[in-house]
Amino acid sequence: MTLFRSGLALASTNDQDRARLVFLNPGDFHFGAAPLQLATLLGSCVTVTLWHPRRHIGGMCHFLVPNRKTQQDHVPSGYSAVEAFGLFDQAMLHAGSRSHEYQAKLFGGGNMFPNSAGRLNVGLRNIEMARRLLKERGIPLLAEHAGGAGHRKLVFEIASGEVRLVFADLEK
Numbered sequence: 001m002t003l004f005r006s007g008l009a010l011a012s013t014n015d016q017d018r019a020r021l022v023f024l025n026p027g028d029f030h031f032g033a034a035p036l037q038l039a040t041l042l043g044s045c046v047t048v049t050l051w052h053p054r055r056h057i058g059g060m061c062h063f064l065v066p067n068r069k070t071q072q073d074h075v076p077s078g079y080s081a082v083e084a085f086g087l088f089d090q091a092m093l094h095a096g097s098r099s100h101e102y103q104a105k106l107f108g109g110g111n112m113f114p115n116s117a118g119r120l121n122v123g124l125r126n127i128e129m130a131r132r133l134l135k136e137r138g139i140p141l142l143a144e145h146a147g148g149a150g151h152r153k154l155v156f157e158i159a160s161g162e163v164r165l166v167f168a169d170l171e172k
Helices: 081-094 120-138
Strands: 002-005 020-024 029-033 038-040 044-050 059-064 104-108 141-145 148-157 161-168
Touching: 020 029, 020 059, 029 038, 029 081, 038 044, 038 059, 044 081, 044 120, 044 148, 059 081, 059 148, 081 120, 104 120, 104 148, 104 161, 141 161
Parallel strands: 020 038, 104 141
Antiparallel strands: 002 029, 029 059, 038 148, 044 059, 044 104, 148 161
8 A cells, every 4th residue: 555645756666575765855745555665855844754563554744834824725735744744644544543553753853054043943843843743643752853953864664664864963
């Protein structure tokens, strides 16, 4: 089963033994089953991974803002945290699972302009919203690498729930 919105497949689907790699751009969302790897690059945006340890299914979102005003005919995307979590809700329902069965990890929300005093820190607001939405759904947050000044590259392995992370610290 693969349920997704956006995301770019980077591997051949002919090779059944290798995990498919899907790269998420800002605003993308993807949910699927092992073997699947989800990857992204983060600055002030936030990524949340959800993993079902028994069924080896899960997903990733890459949102830009905590929330946004939308029109009635608006099609939800992963642009905001609220919309991305709505997509998670739909994917979990479609998979016949419940939110409390998943484990979450949170990444990003970096301050990309650490020398800009007095500016709105959207990264911090993104982190706070992600934590709130996880708590509302009863999803345990097992790990996070968030805040600071810098960007992150990560790969989420749905077979194991493992996330590989590289952090480029702008403050060093």
